[in-house]
Amino acid sequence: MEKQKIQILSNIQEAPHSHKNIELLYILIGKVDITINGESFQANSKDIILINSEEIHAWKEHGNALLCRMYVDYYKLKQVIKKEKVVFKCNSIINPEIDYARLRYILETILRKYQEEPDGFWVKSLYYSLLEALKAQYLDKERSLDDYETINGKVKDVLDYIQNNYQRTLNLSEIAKRYYISESAFSRFFKREIGVGFTEYVRNVRLEHAKEELQFSNQSITEISYDCGFSNISVFNKNFKQVFSITPKEYRKNIKQKETVPQESDMIGLATYLEYSQKKKQQIEKTEQKICLDLQQSRLLKNAAKTSMNVGMFADLLEAKVQKHVATAIENLGLKYIHIANPFDPVLKIRSGHETEQMNFEKVDSVLDFLLEQGVCPVLELSERRRKMIVTIGSDDVLEKTKMEPVFLSLEEWEQVLTALIEHLTEYYTAKEVSKWMFEIWCDPEQVTGIGKIPYKKLYKRTWQIIKRYIPEAKIGGSGLNATMPGNVLREQLCWWKDRYDRPDFLTFMSYPYQVERQEEQVAGKQYSLLSIESDTHFVKQDIDAYHALLDSIEYPATPIWLTEWNTSLSERNIYNDSCAKACHMLMQMVDATEELDQMNYSSISDWTVQYFDSTSPLIGATGLITKDGILKPAYYAMEFWGWMGERLIGKGQHYIATSQHRETIQILAFNAKQFSYSYNMKAENSLEVKELPFIFKNNDKLKLQFELKNMREGKHKICMYRVSESCGNVLAEWGKLGYSKELMRSEISYLKQICIPRMEVRYMQTKKDILEFELVLESNEMAFVQIL
Numbered sequence: 018m019e020k021q022k023i024q025i026l027s028n029i030q031e032a033p034h035s036h037k038n039i040e041l042l043y044i045l046i047g048k049v050d051i052t053i054n055g056e057s058f059q060a061n062s063k064d065i066i067l068i069n070s071e072e073i074h075a076w077k078e079h080g081n082a083l084l085c086r087m088y089v090d091y092y093k094l095k096q097v098i099k100k101e102k103v104v105f106k107c108n109s110i111i112n113p114e115i116d117y118a119r120l121r122y123i124l125e126t127i128l129r130k131y132q133e134e135p136d137g138f139w140v141k142s143l144y145y146s147l148l149e150a151l152k153a154q155y156l157d158k159e160r161s162l163d164d165y166e167t168i169n170g171k172v173k174d175v176l177d178y179i180q181n182n183y184q185r186t187l188n189l190s191e192i193a194k195r196y197y198i199s200e201s202a203f204s205r206f207f208k209r210e211i212g213v214g215f216t217e218y219v220r221n222v223r224l225e226h227a228k229e230e231l232q233f234s235n236q237s238i239t240e241i242s243y244d245c246g247f248s249n250i251s252v253f254n255k256n257f258k259q260v261f262s263i264t265p266k267e268y269r270k271n272i273k274q275k276e277t278v279p280q281e282s283d284m285i286g287l288a289t290y291l292e293y294s295q296k297k298k299q300q301i302e303k304t305e306q307k308i309c310l311d312l313q314q315s316r317l318l319k320n321a322a323k324t325s326m327n328v329g330m331f332a333d334l335l336e337a338k339v340q341k342h343v344a345t346a347i348e349n350l351g352l353k354y355i356h357i358a359n360p361f362d363p364v365l366k367i368r369s370g371h372e373t374e375q376m377n378f379e380k381v382d383s384v385l386d387f388l389l390e391q392g393v394c395p396v397l398e399l400s401e402r403r404r405k406m407i408v409t410i411g412s413d414d415v416l417e418k419t420k421m422e423p424v425f426l427s428l429e430e431w432e433q434v435l436t437a438l439i440e441h442l443t444e445y446y447t448a449k450e451v452s453k454w455m456f457e458i459w460c461d462p463e464q465v466t467g468i469g470k471i472p473y474k475k476l477y478k479r480t481w482q483i484i485k486r487y488i489p490e491a492k493i494g495g496s497g498l499n500a501t502m503p504g505n506v507l508r509e510q511l512c513w514w515k516d517r518y519d520r521p522d523f524l525t526f527m528s529y530p531y532q533v534e535r536q537e538e539q540v541a542g543k544q545y546s547l548l549s550i551e552s553d554t555h556f557v558k559q560d561i562d563a564y565h566a567l568l569d570s571i572e573y574p575a576t577p578i579w580l581t582e583w584n585t586s587l588s589e590r591n592i593y594n595d596s597c598a599k600a601c602h603m604l605m606q607m608v609d610a611t612e613e614l615d616q617m618n619y620s621s622i623s624d625w626t627v628q629y630f631d632s633t634s635p636l637i638g639a640t641g642l643i644t645k646d647g648i649l650k651p652a653y654y655a656m657e658f659w660g661w662m663g664e665r666l667i668g669k670g671q672h673y674i675a676t677s678q679h680r681e682t683i684q685i686l687a688f689n690a691k692q693f694s695y696s697y698n699m700k701a702e703n704s705l706e707v708k709e710l711p712f713i714f715k716n717n718d719k720l721k722l723q724f725e726l727k728n729m730r731e732g733k734h735k736i737c738m739y740r741v742s743e744s745c746g747n748v749l750a751e752w753g754k755l756g757y758s759k760e761l762m763r764s765e766i767s768y769l770k771q772i773c774i775p776r777m778e779v780r781y782m783q784t785k786k787d788i789l790e791f792e793l794v795l796e797s798n799e800m801a802f803v804q805i806l
Contacts, residue, residue: 023131023144024086025287030077037225039089039105040068041147043124045290047082051075058110065117065124067107067155083286085128088233089148092180092225098152104160105151115155116694119712123147129291132284172210183222184246189215223247224260231269238265307723308668310675312683315665318676321617322607323660325354327582330402332364333626334384342623342643346653347391350660354455355388356581356618358398360438361424371426373433378441385446398497398581399435399480400459401425401466423467431468432479439487452490457525457581460496462506474513481519494523494579500563508567515573523577523615524568528560529587554692557583558609565613577615584620584640588702589627592638595749596710597742598798600651601690607659608674611666619656634759635766636752638703646766648748648773651800654741658686658802672722672795683805689720689795707749707757717797726789726805734789735806738778742799745776775802 033052042051044064051060053074060066068074070091078084094103109117127143175192192215193203207215227245230236236244242253242265257265326346333339334357346352361367365380388395401424425431442451458480461469468476477495484491498507514520557580564578585602586594593599603619610617624639631637635646642653663676663684673687697705697713711717743750751772752758755765782791795801 023127025083025284026086027078027081027083027286031075033073033075036228037070037091038229039070039091039094039103040074041087041089041107042066042068042076043085043087043121045083045085045128046286048079049082049084050077050079056111060110063121064109065107065120066110067105067151069104083290085124085287087127087144087147089151090229092222094148096177096180097148098156102160104157105155106157106160107151107155116715118694118715119154120147120150122712123150125291128287132287132291172207175207176211179219179222183219183226184244186248187219187246219246220256221260224257227253227257227265228261228268231265238269241265307725308670308673309725309727310668312667312677312680312726312728315667315677315680318662318664318666319612319615320659320662321580321610321614322619322656323662324352325356325396325616325618326350326352326622326656327356327358327618327620328622329620329626330358330362331360331381331384332362333623334387335364335380336625338625338645338647339623340387342625342641342647343387344391345647346622346642346656347393350656352393354396354616354618355391355393356396356398356457357384357388358459359400359402360397361401361434363424368434371430373430373437376434376437376441378438378445381438382445385442389446394453394455396455396457396581398457398459400457400497401461401468402459423470425467425471428471428475428479431471431476432483435480435483439483443487448488452488455492455494455523456484457497458493458495458521459525460498460506460510462498462502473510478519485519492522494521494525496521497525497527497581499526499528499560500567501560508571511567511573512571515571520574521576523579524564525579525581526560526564527582528557528580529583530554530556530585531587555605555609557606558613561610561613578613579616579618580610580614581616581618582620583617586640586702588638589640590631590638590703592636592705592707592710592749593702593713594638594640594652595636595644595650596798597651597747597749597800598691598710598714600655600741601688601798601800603652603655604659604686604688604800605690607655608669611669611674635761635769636748638705644748646761646769648766648769650748650773651741651746654746654775655800658739658800661802661804662686672720681806683726683803685724685793685803685805686800687722687793687795687803688800689797691715691717691798707753710749714797719797720795722793722795724789724791724793728787729784729789731784731787733781733783736780736782736791737804737806738780738793739775739802740778740799741775741801742796744796746774748773 042049042060042065044060044062044066046062049060051058051066051074053066053068054072091103095101106112106115107117107120109115123143123146127147130143175196178192178195179187189204190200193200196203198206204215207218211218213221223245227241227247230241230244231238234241238253239250242250245253247253247256254264257263257268261268263271328334328339328343334343343355347355360381367378367381368376385395425434458477460473464470473496481493484493496507496510498510500507511524561578561580568576583606585599585606588594607617619642621639621641623643624637624641624645626641627637627639628645632639632645635644635648637645639645641650642656643649661684662674663678663682665677665680667675667677667683669675672689673685675683675685677683691714694713694715705713741747748769751769755761755769758765761769782789789805793801793803
């Protein structure tokens, strides 16, 4: 890339014109009036406008405007993208719905490097990063119709050969021999496919490249003529004038008059702009209004997410590592209930095939023994579910194809096995102990499992009767369905339940950040598909509101509501799951659900449950709180901070929740959760790379929270802060310092376990007239727990 292909311009305008190369304008300062193919608009600072090949355009800047212009070689671009016609959709004014954050970042980086060394290696390298970004995100596939693949394979090869060899002598006979065809036959073939003769096409290619050299290089016209494959200067001049009605010398003169070499004042302007941008980036751009909290206005906190969690499947807890990770979570997070699914999994070796006479529940007992030893109450999901290790939503790809042969073939078989299980539990653990447990009768909406094919009303009724026969005091819930699912399945269930003596003691549902759509045609048992990643939105609150609205609409009796499974992603290979952003998005959902639910179970504790042949890296993007090697992730600390909250709620908002404990201490949990940009939603979840994480958000602004606490005890207060951010307590960042090595030594894993902890700060502050004021500044996707003593 020649130096002149990046230009810093001011005090300049261009009359209507067009050219083959693509032109990219980035407005730095001021306003610019632009017209493209007759459509006029005004561009302001930070706007990006891409002018496609051969589009007629003109522009005029206002007063002190400063802009950057870049040219992209159209011929090279066609070869890279492998399309005969390349069209982009990249205009931040006309298409504001498209995300431009990553492109702006690349442009700003190019400008900084250009200021330091205009013709340096980094400028050239970043230029190609720019091309890759354009290709990945802004290619207009509908208008880029003439794909290379639609061209005859032989012709495609010929066109590539011409583009790569136009600088040397090319003749028809040579090309014909290359493809083992007669000269006359090849000539007819080429003209039929391309529309012009071979000689004319080669001449046009050479002339277009010559135009670029005349505009962007300082070579003499004679040198350019030879470099572009013309035999001498006379032939070049003659052909150039014949096609463009102007001589090469006149063309260069006209172009140079239109384009000025960057003036010293322009480079000073660029330096000023870059300095201003850097200061703006470093300063706090978003400040929330002062948050006033009155300690005398507290109320008892209904904290659904503090005491319960989902550990997955019974079969998962047969693994020693999973048990170790679950024990860590129970002890440190203060859990009292553990939700666990499918006690009938074939992995548990309960019976042979569909045998109902002889059954062995020893592996079920080993799992339950472990949970009881940890001092928690089991919540048994009576289902036939198995873990599906999803790679990315919108795709059928999974890490491991699991055989889904039905465990149960009939309602009678279900009754026999369930009766045997309940009998065994009441005998082995005693009815008094088991009566403390909870049971969920799960509904399979896709009807792909054996019990899923049994009508749910029949399944629920018989299951309820069997459990109550042996454990009259047992608490039974159902059905796990979300109120936002298409159809009226949940409504029909609730209407059936509401006046019955055997209605659930608690209602259950699941919540994930995806839109559920019913498929028009049922494929391989799949009735629903998941679309649109919305991890950064208030999806749990939306599901809660939808559930309450449904209950109100049918006047359902007041009943506890349990969110038995939730997560901000279903993908087990999304590096976002290991990030601070994930932790902040989790806190956002938990604040929303405060006082709305009776239980709120995060879906996964250990990454070990999704260990597979591709998971040799220490971080694999799984949904657990603890890595497969036992390293605590930011998501874990989000749950730990949450467990430190007090018993009384003082207040909550978009970025915080505040509590008190016996009116002696104050706890504030704050977070700066960022929204995803358009580019994240366009990517497959498993394709996200660590280096892309900073660019998948709409902004990376800091957040300043100013707290005013009223009715505080007079005197000096100790303020302890615990922070997890991109720079502290973040396992991704610490892994990066080890070179993102996929196979860490045991000592390195031990080091990560010790270093990946929240950063602690202590300060002392004095109250003034019973009021304590302090300020909390959070980086992008940072969370902080504050305890005031």
